[in-house]
Amino acid sequence: MSHFAKDMTPDVTWKDITPGCCIYEGGTSQVVETGNWRTMKPILDMDKCRQCLLCAPVCPDMSIPVDSEGKRMDFNYFFCKGCGICANVCPFGAITMVRDEK
Amino acid sequence: MNDTIEIRWHGRGGQGAKTASLLLADAAFNTGKYVQGFPEYGPERMGAPITAYNRISTKRSTIHSNIYDPDYVVVDETLLNAVDVTAGLKQDGAIVINSGKSPQEIRPMLKGYKGRVCTIDAGKISEQELGKNFPNTPMLAAIVKVSGVVQADEFVKDMEASFQHKFASKPQVIEGNMRALKRSMEEVQEG
Amino acid sequence: MSIRERLSGNEAIAYAMKQINPDVMGAYPITPSTEIPQYFSTYVDNGEVDTEFIAVESEHSAMSTCIGAQAAGARAISATSSCGLIYMAEMLYVAASNRLPITLAVCCRALTGPINIHNDHSDAMSVGDAGWVMLFAENNQEAYDNYLQAMRIGEAVSLPVMICQDGFITSHAIENIELVETEKVKEFVGTYKPEHYLLKKGEPMAVGAFGMPAYSMESKRQQAQAMIDAKDVIRKVSDEFARMTGRQYGLIEKYRMDDAEEAIVIIGSSAGTARECIDALRAQGKKVGMVKVRSFRPFPAEDLVDALKNVKVFAAMDKDDSCNAHCGPLYAELCAAMYAAGVNGPKGINYIYGLGGRDVTVDSIGRVFAGLEEIAATGEVGETYRFLDVRE
Helix, strand or coil, X not given: CCCCHHHCCCCCCCCCCCHHHXXXXXXXXXXXXXXXXXXXXXXXXXXXXXXXXXXXXXXXXXXXXXXXXXXXXXXXXCCXXXXXXXXXXXXXXXXXXXXXXX | CCCEEEEEEEEECCCCHHHHHHHHHHHHHHCCCEEEEEEECCCCCCCCEEEEEEEEECCCCCCCCCCCCXXXXXXXXXXXXXXCCCCCCCCCCEEEEECCCCHHHHHHHCCCCCCEEEEECHHHHHHHHHCCCXXXXXXXXXXXXXXXXXXXXXXHHHHHHHHHHHCCCCHHHHHHHHHHHHHHHHXXXXX | CCEEEEECHHHHHHHHHHHHCCCEEEECCCCCCCHHXXXXXXXHHXXXXXXXXXXXXXXXXXXXXXXXXXXXXXXXXXXECHHHHHHCHXXXXXXXXXXXXXXXXXXXXXXXXXXXXXXXXXXXXHCCCCCCEEEECCXXXXXXXXXXXXXXXXXXXXXXXXXXXXXXXXXXXXXXXXECCHHHHHHHHCCCCXXXXXXXXXXXXXXXXXXCHHHHHHHHHHHHHHHHHHHHHHHHHHHXXXXXXXXXXXXXXXXCCCCCCEEEEECCCXXXXXXXXXXXXXHCCXXXXXXXXXXXXCCCHHHHHHHHCCCCEEEEXXXXXXXXXXXXXXXXXXXXXXXXXXXXXXXXXEEECCHHHCCCCHHHHHHHHHHHHHHHHHCCCCCCEEECCCCC
C-alpha cells in the first residue's frame, strides 16, 4: 500500500488512505501547480531591469528564481499566482501585469 | 472474628482520622488480611467533621459503598454532640472514644447505645510520651485492642518495624510512639 | 511470584506508570486524579524513571503535549478527571484521528453542576465519541491490570486508550493488590516501535493534515475499522495477560449469568457491590446475575447480546444521564445492539444511578433487582427511564 502523497487522490479508498491523512515525505508542494490560479500575469522587460533584486524576496510563492551569479531569471509560471507584488515594488517599471490568456 | 469487620472513624479535618484509618489498614494488611481503607471526601475544611472507613476481612470484600452498620466506631469526644456517632452501630460491637472520661460518664451521651463503650485518653498519652497532641497512635492501639482485628502481639511487632522504617534517624520518636502504643492498649477502659 | 501490596487506585496507576517507564508525561492536576502525576513526578524527581515530565497550564495543553510527543515517536501519558477531561476534548479527537496511541488515566468524576467532586461517569461518557479505546475498572487491581495492557492494545491498532476508574471510590481507597514484577511488566509491555514518526531519520513527515470532504470520510472509516479491530486485540492481549498473571479479562465479565433470568449490566466500582447483592439473592434461590462492561469503547455489542439473550429482564445501569428525556448511554447502545441482532425476548429498563457520588449500596442494587422481579412476574415494563435512590 502506497503512502506517497501523489497516490492520495480523490479516488483513494478508506483502506489505502494514510492513517490520519498523514504525509510521509517532504517537498510535496512541488507537485502542486498553483500557476493555474492566476488571472493576471507579470511580464519582465529585461531591458528595464537593473537587477536590483527588490522583487525576488517579496514574492510569496518563491516564483522569481535567482541564479548562482546573483541575477534574477524569468518568472516560474508553474507556481506564480499573479499577485502583482513584484510589479508594485519594482522601482524601474520593468514588470507589467497583463491579462493571463491561457 | 467475623468474615468482615467494618469500622467507621469520625474525626475532624486535619486531625488524622483518615491517616489512622489507613494505618489500621496497613497493620491488618501486614498480618495477612484483606483490607479497605477509605475516607468520605468532601470540601476539605480544617476542623470540620469527617468520616473514614475500614473493611477488614479474611477474603476480599468487593463492596464499594460507605459503611452504615459498622461493628466499631472510633471517635473524638468533641464530636459526640455534633455527629450521630452511634448511627447504625451494631449492639454487639463497640465505640472507642478519645476522652479523659470513664465509659460510665460517656454512656449517657450516646443516645441509649447498649453495646460496649470504651474510652482512652489518647491526648494525654500522646502529650506525655511524644510531647505533642498526636492522638493517632494511641487511638489506633485502642481500636486494635478493643476489636481484636489484629492480634495484639503481631500488631506491636508490626508497628515497631514500621516506626523503625519511618523514623530511622529519630530513635527517640520510635521509643515514644511504642510507649504510647503499649500504654494505650493497657489503659483503654471498657464499661 | 507476584507482589502482595495494598495501594489506592491512584497509587496503583502511578506504580504501573513507573514500571513501564514511558517517555513523556504531560499533566495538569485535577481532583481526584491529581495524585497520579503527583506520585509519578516523585519517581521522576528520584530518578526512578527517565520520563520527561512536562508540567503545563491546562488539560488542553497536557493532551497537546502528549500528541506532540507521541507523534515524535515517544510513549506519552497523562491523567485527568471531570472538567479536565472535557477541557481536553478537542485534543482527544486530534489524538485519535491522528492515530496516536497515547495512554490517559481517568478518575471518573461528575461534571458541574451543581459543583461536585464526587464520582459518576458523566465525564468519560461525554467523550465516548472521541475515538479512544475506553476500559473501565471495578477496583484498584483492575485499574492496574488495565493500565499494563493499555499500550499493547493502543499500539496494535494505533488508537489512544483511556483507563478509567471511579474517582475517590477506587482512586482513593486502599485495597489489597497483586503487583506484577517490573521485569515481567517491561517484557509484557515491550518497546514502542511506530512505523512512521516525526523524528524518524530520512523520512520527513506531516501530522495533522487538512482533510477535504473528498478525504475525511475515508479517513474516519479507516479509524472506525481500528476500533472494530480493537475488540480482538483486547481479547488477545487479555489472554496473554492471563497467562502471565492468572487474571483473565475480556470485553465484558459475566457474573452468575449461566441460568440468570434477571440481570443488571453495569460499569465500574458498583459491580463489586452488586456481586454481594447477587450472592445474597442467589442464596434465596433467585436467578439473578450481572454483566460488567469492561470495554465501553469498543462497545462489546455481540458479547452483550450473547450474555443477555436468554434473560427475562435486564436493567442497564448508567452512572450518567444523556439528558435526552429517554435514557443513558449504556442503555441506548445496549438496546441498539439487541435490536440489531434481532433479539427481542428480554425486556429492558434503564436506571440512572450514583450521580454526583450518590452512594450505591448492596441495598440499592437489591432495589434494582426487586424492580426486575416485578417486571418478570407481571410482564409489565412500565417506565424504562428510572432513577435509583432519588428522594421523591
